[in-house]
Amino acid sequence: MIRDAASIPLGARLPVDVCIVGAGAAGISLALSLSGRGLRVMLLEAGREAEHAPTQALYAGEVADERLHSPPDKYRQRRFGGSTTLWGGRCMPFDAIDFERRAWIEHSGWPISLAELLPFYPEANRLAEAGEFAYDAAQALPGVGPLFAGFHSERVRTDGLERFSCPTDFGRRYARRLRVAADVDLLLGANCTGIRLAADGRSVRTLEVSTLEGTRFAVVPRVAVLALGGLETARLLLASDDVAPGGVGNRHDVVGRYYMCHIAGNVGTLEVNGPTQAVRHGYEVSPEGIYCRRRIALTEAVQRSEGLANAVARLHFPRITDPRHRNGVLSGLFLSRRFISYEYGKRLNDGGAATPGVLARHLLNVVSDPLDTTRFLAHWLRHRTLAERKFPSVILRNRSNRFSMEMHGEQVPNADSRVTLADARDALGMRRLRVDWRYSPQDIDSLRRTLRILAQEFEASGTGRLTLDEDRLEEDLTRFGAYGGHHIGTARMGSDPRSSVVDANARVHSVDNLYVAGSAIFPTSSQANPTLTLIATSLRLGRHLAQRLDPHALTLIEEEVPA
Structure with missing residues (x-):
């Protein structure tokens, strides 16, 4: 009751x-x-x-x-349903290596293994309304082509999936x-x-x-x-x-x-060789109707040999704040950032000053790109705003095979990153929280070395070229903080x-x-x-x-x- x-x-x-x-x-x-x-x-x-x-x-x-x-x-959200009232619905299990005691990551290691948790993941998937517990592209998306045509690597996986809830409140x-x-x-x-x-x-x-x-x-x-x-x-x-x-x-x-x-942010530029059809960078729909998307990750063997924290990369559109992308949809999102929810609007401030000249160029992009903008708005209204199972995020038509890399990395446990009680009290008399979240040089260095390996594998396979501005990598990865x-x-x-x-x-x-x-x-x-x-x-x-x-x-x- x-x-x-x-x-x-x-x-x-x-x-x-x-x-x-x-x-x-x-x-x-x-x-x-x-x-x-x-x-x-x-x-x-x-x-x-x-x-x-x-x-x-x-x-x-x-x-x-x-x-x-x-x-x-x-x-x-302090309400019935908690923060599932505003989450994005992204679902994927942890990896076996996450539960291991890793000598290169201090304070790592769980007292249980992935094998002990696996029996509970299918029911978790069902409760989250994310479909079957299938997170390998070959199993979940039969007959669908690879992320990159012709990409082969012993060190990098591109067949791992993330699946999306409705998102379910x-x-x-x-x-x-x-x-x-x-x-x-x-x-x-x-x-x-x-x-x-x-x-x-x-x-x-x-x-x-x-x-x-x-x-x-x-x-x-x-x-x-x-x-x-x-x-x-x-x-x-x-x-x-x-x-x-x-x-x-x-x-x-x-x-x-x-x-x-x-630790997350959009970094670098990946230029993929070949036609735009050679990259399946968007969402796929599984046979049971679940939105799925491929991710790029180093194998567990490479993480062990190189002493790296776990991380994944997703293909992302160019830096949204720079109007030189000449994309009306991106410019429209940037111009409307103040009307989007706090956390997501914050991420649209992806570096760069919003000067009057920059704003004018964004507005020009919107006016100059009416067809794609109209197509995007119609798709968003039908498959996001009005749909019960919502299209997960903005995906744009691939015109140039140029992408940034959206990184999402494990954070090394740090005893000095902590929450404590403040002196102020709330309406019920409880002391409020004080949050002191910190990242470490190891967090940034691990993602730097992960990106270097990805660059090596793209070049070795002939698939494309990943270029990085390592001088601004820490800034890009910490711009949105926690x-x-x-x-x-x-x-x-x-x-x-x-x-x-x-x-x-x-x-x-x-x-x-x-x-x-x-x-x-x-x-x-x-x-x-x-x-x-x-x-x-x-x-x-x-x-x-x-x-x-x-x-x-x-x-x-x-x-x-x-x-």
């Missing part, structure tokens, strides 16, 4: 088997996996079904450098299933403001919950799961310091550290409590009945967007909890606590 937390009696105590805090992709996936197993599940969601400005304002906080990281209330998509589930109780407007431990600190006694309307009550769970995202999970752990000094699970000062996103709203690693998984927050089952080392779901537990960030893997790890956690807990459900009781 779904109800408003304001309907709970003031001071009530609600006993449940499992209380999940946060109803985004991780929390909803976990709740669905536990439904029907004889357990009583409560799902606490701070937001509403629609965006609510006072609730969203609870995310506001500080950043050490806004050039490197967006303010905490941007590109996150998990709140809207799964609201009905949660509403009719008799064993799941979803409370909206329910802000968890504190984890209250037993006196010995070894177990969760209650979760404190508050509404903006002033209702306060407690949940008494057999097991509690934090599925609040990489930033809010750390915030709640750090703020709950009445029994555990420094915060829950933070005995060794690890909570909030190792904060990762991805990329894509990927909040990773702040409650990392590991076997050693001195360097991790949760164990291989995602249980907080020092607390017997407290778990974390979502990308906060990832020890490394991979080349991949985190959503598909955070769903898979949540489903794995669901199986673990179902096996751990007695299948006989508790009766949900709302009892008044005397004042």
Whole structure:
């Protein structure tokens, strides 16, 4: 069932088997996996079904450098469905090498392997509505030609895929299933403001919950799961310091550290030989109707031999800010950047000053290119604006076989990249976040050497020529800072409590009945967007909890606590 937390009696105590805090992709996936197993599940969601400005304002906080990281209330949604209400839908699994302890990447290595997670990926794909779990072009796109005609390399792969969700808003998509589930109780407007431990600190006694309307009550769970995202999970752990000094699970000062996103940007110029038909740079549609796109990546063997972090490259259009591309669509996007959502509009400022002369040349491009502009707008309206399964992004007609390379690279774990608590407090009295995201020289150097190998392989195969301006590579790769709203690693998984927050089952080392779901537990960030893997790890956690807990459900009781 779904109800408003304001309907709970003031001071009530609600006993449940499992209380999940946060109803985004991780929390909803976990709740669905536990439904029907004889357990009583409560799902606490701070937001509403629609965006609510006072609730969203609870995310506001500080950043050490806004050039490197967006303010905490941007590109996150405090509402039912979480940030799936605004994600782009890009899905792909992590690679086997991501889980390995790599000597050249300090603090790498997961306590689980890809093989242990693989059984959960197909269901994750289904929940994300990304079709079959098939991420090899030969398997997913039978009969479709290669990315580059005639390109052969033992060091570079071009047959890996990314698949695209609708993109699915998990709140809207799964609201009905949660509403009719008799064993799941979803409370909206329910802000968890504190984890209250037993006196010995070894177990969760209650979760404190508050509404903006002033209702306060407690949940008494057999097991509690934090599925609040990489930033809010750390915030709640750090703020709950009445029994555990420094915060829950933070005995060794690890909570909030190792904060990762991805290193990304558009770099270089790839000139492909041959006719434009020799490059399939756009989206393909799989037999079940899923948009898919090829990516370029070094093999795991090359990553090992060269000591490189994982990364992928995608073919991208020329630099959008430079009107010399003479493309009306690109100029139109640049001119409309202020009317596009915060994070995506920010990426349209791809270097270069928007002087009156530059703006005039962009306007001239739009006026001079009416046919392509009209064709693009018609396609966008039909296949993006009005479509349930949306065309994923801007793809332009290939006229010249000239592309930039859109890089998306793994970030090396860095203990100094972290989130902490600020002194300011929100409307509920919780201390706000302070975000200090940092990248390292190794992050940039790894992508530099990856690009050099790609250039060598393109030239050796006779496919084309990749040229790089290495003097501006760091600027290009950090222009947008922490990329894509990927909040990773702040409650990392590991076997050693001195360097991790949760164990291989995602249980907080020092607390017997407290778990974390979502990308906060990832020890490394991979080349991949985190959503598909955070769903898979949540489903794995669901199986673990179902096996751990007695299948006989508790009766949900709302009892008044005397004042």
